[in-house]
Amino acid sequence: MEGREEIKGSKPTFPLSFWEVTMAFTVVMGFVLGLGGVYLTMPASDYSFLKLPRSLEDLHILRDHLEIYTSDYTLQVLVGYCAVYIFMQTFMIPGTVFMSLLAGALFGVLKGVALVVITATAGASSCYFLSKLVGRPLVISLWPDKLSFFQAQVISIPCSVAQRRESLLNYMLFLRLTPTLPNTFINVASPIVDVPYHIFFMATFIGLIPAAFLTVRAGIALGELQSVGDLYDFNSIATLFLIGVVSVTPTLMSKPKL
Template structure:
């Protein structure tokens, strides 16, 4: 009588049979891996992230409840240009009557969104241009974007590695290799990344502490590098009624200008590479 498959160890079929049995029971190694891959954070990492989120949310709620009750119905995050135009019309009067409260609420919301990677900060930048003009609007946007990016940097330092490895493993390896090449001119390279849309700002914020970019380099590159794109967005807010689509903000001409500025910032790095090669 033929030996049961489960005891034929010599041929290695026991391993296969064990896999077959686990698959039937829903416990295959691949199944376990998929289960593990579904959520990258450990219990403690998740608790830390939730704690930070609750602290930020509580602060935002405290600011929200100090606003006049009549204004609550006007407040919502815009998701379309139509929403943004309505919000701008409502908030223009409120910003005039309560400038300090409005700026506090605006800054808190922007930083909250940037910290926790909530989409829609581009609408907040357009709103700054529409309500405050180019100079004050640009200052507000750069300040909030830098504060939010810095907050995201430290949050990622705490719990970001498993998330980035889970979402963008290939992109993270590429970024790490590029950072290793650019160590001596890291500020120039980070400025290039901030000015140009080579890598999403969200990814840069999360991945920077993981690939050991010092915070002072990250901070300087963010403050300076966000100015060109922020200027374009804030200035577009002045003509909010004429804007048909968010895509119109970054047409070919605009992208070409951003890449030109980025290339100028990257030039010292390229020049040093050439000298070394010679």
């Protein structure tokens, strides 16, 4: 009877405590108020077209309308773009690839890549620190297998301070450059497996540049895209993997032989 009662009573519990939910809610409200402030600074107009793009069709509509405002209200568009991108990255909202395409369509390659890399790094950093506060139970609940794999890889890196710093940076660069683990998972899991922030920051900032370049460049010829899958052809994927393998080679060579 005792065993049955124990099994019957072991219901899945919500992974976050009241304090953690309060902290997360506070951060959400901070972003909502910030986005609201950006919206209020925009000139009076019809903004019914403003919504997070979920398809190329949505993106075309958003691009066509924002092109009019970008030349006259560049600062407001930039601030709004950055706020939305960071918000999406922080709370793991899908669709940042469309935001990267939009950067290319509105600002060109050089400015677009700089904008995407800076905002993506800021958003990833925001997600990192939010996860440091409340992320552990969520990651353990949502991605237990990926977390175990990631933690095992980080633990296996050489233990001396100098070796660990260099090898961990190389490994994190590899993860950013290749689809070995999703970027969203890397953002929330890194503080949980004790990846130092300065290494996380450098790997994110540098590692996002190649993919950002490919996406932003595609955004310039937005009308030629038939689907998001057209962004990464075989040559693009192969190039990213090659850069990733080169970045992780020192880490593999430095691991102690058994």
